[in-house]
Amino acid sequence: MQKALFILLIFLQGIVLGQLNVSNIKELGITSEQDLQKMGLSSSEITALKQQYFNGELESKKNIPDLSKNAELNPKEETKIVLPVPNIKKEKEDSSKTFYGKNIFVNGSVHIQENSDRIKAPHNYILGSGDVISVVIWGTSEFSGTFKLDEYGNITPSLVGRISLKGKKFSDAQKIIKSAFARVYDLRNSKISTEISYSKVINVSIVGEVTSPGTYSIPSINSAFNFLSLAGGVTDLGSLRNIKIIHADGNVDELDVYKFLNKPEIPDNKYLNNGDFILVPTMGNVVSAEGVKRPQQFELKSDETLSDFLIFAGGVSQKCFDGTAHIERLTNGGVKIIDVEKKDFSTFKLQSGDKISFYEIDESVLNSISIRGSVVSPGKYSYIQNETLKSLVERSGGPITASLLSVGHIYRLNQNGTRDLIRVDLNKMFNSKKPNSSPVLLANDIVNIFDSRKLEENHTIRIAGIVRKPNNYPYSNNMLLKDLILIAGGVKENADLTKVDIERVDFTNGENGYVKVIEVDLNTMDDFELKPYDIVNIRRLPEFSFQQVVSIVGEVKYPGNYSISGKSENLFNIIERAGGVTSEAFLEGGYIEREEDSVGLVVIKIGDLIKSQKSKYNYLIKPKDIIHIPKESNIVSIMGEIGYTAHSKNGDTKISCPYSKNKRAGRYIRNYGGGFGKNAKKYNVYVIRQNGLVEDSKFFGLIRPIVKKGDVIKVEPKKPKKPKTEENRIDWNRTIESLSVKITGLATFWVLAQQINP
CATH class of the missing domain: 3.30.1950.10 (wza like domain)
Known part of the structure; x- marks a missing residue:
């Protein structure tokens, strides 16, 4: 078994270290798995090496340029080294779930130096x-x-x-x-x-828990940090505290990333040589934290304490209490809570899976006292033991002009969270010379000095009627009626100053509805004092009106516009003021165009009016009347459906002819109008007089009206007949049938009635 493992290690070192041969392995003194353990590699790390070898992850990068043959370097002949950049997908993660320090290799913090850079x-x-x-x-x-x-x-x-x-x-x-x-x-x-x-170009192999394990060729000016960054950084399972750097000469260095992150001023850059390799083992103890400046997960060594952890976490958050750390530790029996006091932080060792929490501090202010309201500088002040209310008011700048000094409030906090109200006579407190005249304050007291302006309602007063600016206005103390009129822009010319009504609210008299009306004559009383909510009404002068104009046109000596003199001026007076009618005035005619009440045309007989002022035609004149006095004319006009076919400018058929005394309209139509037209309604002939009267034909249109000078004869056309359609044609068969049914019904009813009453 040992021989097989030895052969495996020889091939492994030959591939990983690239340029090392069997003699190099012997120089390293590696003859078994135990030799690797002596070099500091754990069983899991040796297993990872074997798995990566069998998975083909330790293949050397090919085409590595050999610069050793050049005695001196010509910059123009420098071989460009292509640095593989791993494709690492960055995702935004919750800070509490991320591992402290692992983003240093993937967020651009470590720059790969090339020989093209200024070294x-x-x-x-x-x-x-x-x-x-x-x-x-x-x-x-x-x-x-x-x-x-x-x-x-x-x-x-x-x-x-x-x-x-x-x-x-x-x-x-x-x-x-x-x-x-x-x-x-x-x-x-x-x-x-x-x-x-x-800088020389070296080959370094990176294995273990990195994103892209393999062999990389870059200038040796780059440290182990640069190589790890080139490999895509450490995986989620990789350690940052126990990274092994195994040199070709057999020496082993250890790289602790946390040490570099927290004390970067201490040089700990591990520089490599050709044939070295970097081994990233799996993580050791992992803890998480809340209430610290870096609420993340951390990797700790077995001998590190809570104090060491706080260095990595940046310390306790300012919002949290740092006197006690709360540890949630998973045991076989469940989660156990351990409270560690600050004095024990340096000796308490953490275990993998511990969750460290620091609880937030209650943000309630402990030593404050507040003053608000009507003082120069309201706000929170530090509590001074045995300080009096008078001293606090003076510390806050003192009361302002609008302060209400008849009463002030102190709200005192009880143990159950409620507050008691303490009333203070501030006038008495400030004026008294006794030492105990001002109450002593306690911590968390709230003092309120009231603002008299905020206690008063914004009173208004109203003026309406014949003033230039009727409106609501703010009420001021001691305001007189003449002051309000001046504020409202003064009265208009048609205002009646002898009768000014003031509607006043009387809060003391509810029996009469609280409102009473006061009548004031400004000509005799100009110092009348107003009260809040008064309503002032300035009335119009009785029957006052400015000049109101009528027009008279036609046959008067002085036609034009005339102002009505009083409300009773009549038509006779207006004609007299216009110099009377001329000799050419048509005394049987005349009319008034009246706009008032949409009356329209009003008939006049000038001759009757001139004879007597008591004539029924002596109308009262109204504003904007237009009086028409026509000129006498011996011409008669005929229009409408007549035989004469010429048309006037407005499209009507019209002809004028001489007047003949006491002749009826039919004679004018026959003699001058060419008779009736084909479409004429002969029985609908009427005459329009010059005074606007209309006289129609009588006795079914057979007796037509007598024509007078200036009259207009009008012949109306027949209404057009509606064309017969299938709907309005009479169906005689249905009509006879319906009639027969009704007659039969009546006959039956009659027979029955005879039988009932024989």
Whole structure:
């Protein structure tokens, strides 16, 4: 069995380490599985190595460039190294379910350095074959050269001789180079600079719990962190505390990521050599936490305590109590709660599966006292033992002008959470000189100084009626009636100042509905004082109106617009004011167009009106009336359905003819209108007089009206007959049948009636 395992390990090391042969294995001293255990590998890690070997996960990357043959490097001939980038899908996870430190390899925190980058080697970088060093001297002596370490790790500058640098830290190599060059060059008066211009390319195999295990070829300037990042980081099962770096010479280093995360100033970069491999084992103890600054899962070593854990977790959250940690530990009998006091944090060891909790602190303020309301600076203040209310008010800046000092409140907290109210006469407290006049305050007291402005209702007052700005207005103390009128923009010209009504609320008299009306004459009383909620009504002057205009047109001497003089002015007065009618006025005609109440046309007989003011046509004039006095005319117009076929501009058939005294409308139609038209309704002839009257034909249209001067004769057309349709045609067969049925029914009814009454 041991021989078979030994052969397996030889093949495993040959594939993983790439360039190592059987003699290398022997140099490592690995002859059995126990040798690997002595190197620090656990059984599970050795099993993982064997599984990865049989699954083909340890195949070396091919086509690795060999730079060892070049004595000096020409930058133009540098071979580009392609770095495989694992395809890692990033998902946003709950912080309480993530592992602390594992995202360092996958979120861009670790940068892979290439030789195309400007290399700045750290002081603990280990030199080896393939590294290229540049040396520059300036000052009294000058020198510049680039040297590649040969297979033995030596450089050989001219004049200086061979310098062995293999396995040296870069900081030590700088001192060795300076000492060697000082034997040839004057470095007392010159300065020397030694830098790495090209880092050797090494092959390193990564196995265990990483996303993409395999062999990677990158410049050796990259540390173990860079290699792990290149492999996609550690898996969810992988350890961050016990990463093994197995060197080709058999030495084993351990990489603790937590140590780097919490103390990055301490150099712990593990630099590798060609043929090394990195083993990431599974996690050890895992704990979770709440109430800490990093509420995540953590991997702990077996000897680490609660204090060590708090360093990784960033300490206890500011909102939580740090005096006690509450541990939920899973045992065979169930979950057990362990409370650990702060003094025991450094000795209490955690176990895998522990859940650490720190409880939140009650945010209630313990040593406060509050003052609110009408003081200069209300708010929370620190409690001072035996402080009086007067002292606290003074600390808060004192009361303001609007403070209500007749009473103040103190709300005192009881043990059951309720509060008692304590009343204080603030006037008495401030004016008294006795030391005990002000009550002593206790912690958590709340003091309230009332604002008198907030206790008063915003009183209003209203003015309505004949003022320029009727509205509600804020009430002010000592406001007079004349002040309110002035605020409202003053009264209008038609306001009656002898009768101003004030409707006042009387809160003391409920029997009369609390409202009383006060009548004020402003001409005799201009200092009337108002009260809140008063309603002031400014009335209009009785029967007052501004100028109201009527128009008179036609046959008067002075046609135009006239203002009505009083409410009783009549038509006769208006015609007289217009100079009377002219000699051409048609005394039998005239009319008024009245807009008021939509009356419309009002008939006038001017002749009757002129003869007597008592004429029934002497109407009272209304605003906006238009009075028409027509001109006498000896022309008669005929229109409508007449034989005359000429049309006026508006489309009507119309003809005018001379007036003949006492002739009826039919004569004018026959003599001047060409007779009746074919569609004329001969019995519907009427006459329109100049005063708007309409006179119709009488005695079934046979006696037509007598025509007067200026009349218009109108002949109406017949109504168009509706065309007969199938619906309105009479069905005589159905009519006769229906009639027969009705007659038969009546006859039957009559016979029955005769039999009942013989």
